[in-house]
Amino acid sequence: MHDLLEAFRLVAAPDVLVAILASAIYGLVVGSLPGLSATMATALLVPVTFWLSPIAAIATIITASAMAIFSGDIPGCLLRIPGTPASAAYTDEAYAMTRKGQAEMALGAGLWFSAIGGIVGTLSLVLMAPLLAEMALSFSTYEYFWLAFLGLMCATLVARSSPIKAIASMLLGLLISCIGMENPAGTPRFTFGLTDLLGGIEPIPALVGVFAVSEVMRAMVTAEPPKLPKRKFGSILANQWMLTKKYQWPMWRGNIIGIIIGVLPGAGADMAAWVSYAMSKRFSKEPEKFGTGHPEGLVEAGASNNASLASGWVPSLLFGIPGDTITAIAIGVLYMKGLNPGPTLFTERASSMYALYIIFIIANIIMIPLGIMMIRAASVILRAPRAGVMPVIILLCAVGSYATGNNLFAVVLVGLFGMLGFVMEKNGYPVAALVLGIVMGSMVEQSFITSLIKSDGDVMPFFERPVSAVLAALTFSALLWPVGVWIWNRIRHPRLPAGGATG
Amino acid sequence: MQLSDRVTGAVLIALGGAAAIFGARLPAVPGQDVGPAAFPMLIGGGLALCGGLIAFGIGHSFEVPEEGDDPAPPGSLHLGPLHLGRLRPLIPTALLFFYVLAVERLGFLPTAAVVVLLAAIALGARLRLAIPLAIIAPLCVHLAFYKLLRVPLPAGILPAPW
Numbered sequence: 001m002h003d004l005l006e007a008f009r010l011v012a013a014p015d016v017l018v019a020i021l022a023s024a025i026y027g028l029v030v031g032s033l034p035g036l037s038a039t040m041a042t043a044l045l046v047p048v049t050f051w052l053s054p055i056a057a058i059a060t061i062i063t064a065s066a067m068a069i070f071s072g073d074i075p076g077c078l079l080r081i082p083g084t085p086a087s088a089a090y091t092d093e094a095y096a097m098t099r100k101g102q103a104e105m106a107l108g109a110g111l112w113f114s115a116i117g118g119i120v121g122t123l124s125l126v127l128m129a130p131l132l133a134e135m136a137l138s139f140s141t142y143e144y145f146w147l148a149f150l151g152l153m154c155a156t157l158v159a160r161s162s163p164i165k166a167i168a169s170m171l172l173g174l175l176i177s178c179i180g181m182e183n184p185a186g187t188p189r190f191t192f193g194l195t196d197l198l199g200g201i202e203p204i205p206a207l208v209g210v211f212a213v214s215e216v217m218r219a220m221v222t223a224e225p226p227k228l229p230k231r232k233f234g235s236i237l238a239n240q241w242m243l244t245k246k247y248q249w250p251m252w253r254g255n256i257i258g259i260i261i262g263v264l265p266g267a268g269a270d271m272a273a274w275v276s277y278a279m280s281k282r283f284s285k286e287p288e289k290f291g292t293g294h295p296e297g298l299v300e301a302g303a304s305n306n307a308s309l310a311s312g313w314v315p316s317l318l319f320g321i322p323g324d325t326i327t328a329i330a331i332g333v334l335y336m337k338g339l340n341p342g343p344t345l346f347t348e349r350a351s352s353m354y355a356l357y358i359i360f361i362i363a364n365i366i367m368i369p370l371g372i373m374m375i376r377a378a379s380v381i382l383r384a385p386r387a388g389v390m391p392v393i394i395l396l397c398a399v400g401s402y403a404t405g406n407n408l409f410a411v412v413l414v415g416l417f418g419m420l421g422f423v424m425e426k427n428g429y430p431v432a433a434l435v436l437g438i439v440m441g442s443m444v445e446q447s448f449i450t451s452l453i454k455s456d457g458d459v460m461p462f463f464e465r466p467v468s469a470v471l472a473a474l475t476f477s478a479l480l481w482p483v484g485v486w487i488w489n490r491i492r493h494p495r496l497p498a499g500g501a502t503g
Numbered sequence: 504m505q506l507s508d509r510v511t512g513a514v515l516i517a518l519g520g521a522a523a524i525f526g527a528r529l530p531a532v533p534g535q536d537v538g539p540a541a542f543p544m545l546i547g548g549g550l551a552l553c554g555g556l557i558a559f560g561i562g563h564s565f566e567v568p569e570e571g572d573d574p575a576p577p578g579s580l581h582l583g584p585l586h587l588g589r590l591r592p593l594i595p596t597a598l599l600f601f602y603v604l605a606v607e608r609l610g611f612l613p614t615a616a617v618v619v620l621l622a623a624i625a626l627g628a629r630l631r632l633a634i635p636l637a638i639i640a641p642l643c644v645h646l647a648f649y650k651l652l653r654v655p656l657p658a659g660i661l662p663a664p665w
Contacts, residue, residue: 047648047652047654048652050652051651051652051653162557162562162563163562164553164556164557164561164562165553165557165562167549167553168515168550168553168554168557171519171546171549171550171553172515172518172550174542174546175518175519175522175543175546175547175550178522178526178542178543178546183539183542184539185532185538185539187529187530187532187538187539189526189529189539189543190522190525190543213595213596213599216595216622217592217593217594217595217596218592219626220591220592220594220595220625220626221591221592224627385628385632386626387623387626387627387628387632387633388623388628388632388636390622390623390626391618391619391620391622391623391626391628391636391637391640392619392636392640392644394595394598394599394618394619394622395615395618395619395640395641395644396644397599398599398602398615398618399615399644399648399654399656402654402656403648403652403654406654406655408603408606408607411599411602411603412599412600412603414599415595415596415597415599415600415603416596418595418596418599419592419593419596422592423506426505426506427505427506427508427511429511445542448542449537449541449542452536452537452541453535453537456536457536457537482562486562
């Protein structure tokens, strides 16, 4: 009880409240601009968090990411261009509703069910994290190795791409994490004689490059999105209670799927939306209406992507394993602020954890009034020309990455990772897997090598301990899953060339 | 920048092989079986294996074709392999490298103005938008990062008025 009161006191500090409000507006604007994703919004916030108190720093990340995931629905609904990848799954549906004259209902559903999803996701975090923390106290390096490995495998499984390319991206990330002397032996590796590489490659320049610079590169070769016609909106929340009652079951299913996908390391909001939208269509009583402007899929997937945001913090806070690319950034900030992830965080810094929950709830509640204002202002904000926004993004990439260590080498890295991300994306290599490889590389290696040293080179302890045996089984099933699917397809359609893809 | 799977696969084989070979040459820690060489060798081997599988087109059937990302539908605008338009995606990286090389000498404000101006023009902005943006954006960024966040941005030839 004392911790809870302390948490309220922490959140009520003026700097935290200002941080929540400012990052909410920032997240809404960035998320609504096509091409600027929630991950990028978070990555560009990192230099700002240096100068904030720990709670205010975390508050900016939580609030900005939640707002950006919602406001990605706005251009999707009005222009048929998703503002963030997490809205891509149901963009066509929302746009079909707009064409039927139901733009208010589509936007309102995005807003209302995002907020519900966010709050349900937070409750799952509140319930799940302390229980898992109890369990995690008995984990040793063997379990941590399997957890990290399982996280990497999940990231490759859920990528909407060839699993082999996803694994290759992940391995490339791990290889990049080998650079420098931050390994158990402290030997400098792959530094090519450059002192700048001795410290290794920080995840922040890599993230900014892969998610922000490569987006500016894409803007260089794609056509400018169409301008939004000016329009007046009616009541945004008018029909939402009716929708909530009518689609109660899909809403809960969306929440639960979102929570599960969020907890899976490496899989985030975009995946949650895709899976939930597909589930909704599969189990709907009227699947023929999907794609023609039917709100059911919107309800389910809109709740799902916001629910996954909060539950993505579960593995991040407990094990330091990112639940998605946003928490991959958040983990770095947690370390910087002395809130090192781990099970003891919940016992020793309980008030900070309660504060985190409270911020999540506040963010999802203020999302509704701020979101309505954002929807009404959208026709002005979305008129911002891309040629005016992207140059500022480039400048912020340069200054932001420089600010993380007052080192110009980080800016070079941002440029290089931008090119790498652009080329990888163009050729079907998922960049999220690369980023997770970079973030988790040192943890995988540390736990792997330490375990091997402890067991004198014997691999049996990796499988003998009960929890690690279960985790190992999960990892191998994740690894073999694509092979199983491939064999299954071969048996069922022996004549067809695998998948029949020609280009 | 669309490359065939054979090319990207071959690059991965070469990269993985090089990582494994150079990793294996790392000095061992005396008295221990597993040293700094183990992890790079493992990763490099795996990467080379994946590269081989990709080059042979295994797993291609899982790929979802990218939607709406390709600006030029086939037949509309054929850029030759040496056409300058092909280098457009390199502009952001080139501008970042320019920033790195110039910022210490020129100072933040002029360098940032050049970066913003060139990026805006490359994206097709009219000068009526690009020039005011190139003046205002660096000032705002400088104010936020130098004054509020205390990032030591170099002053160079044109120090900020604050």
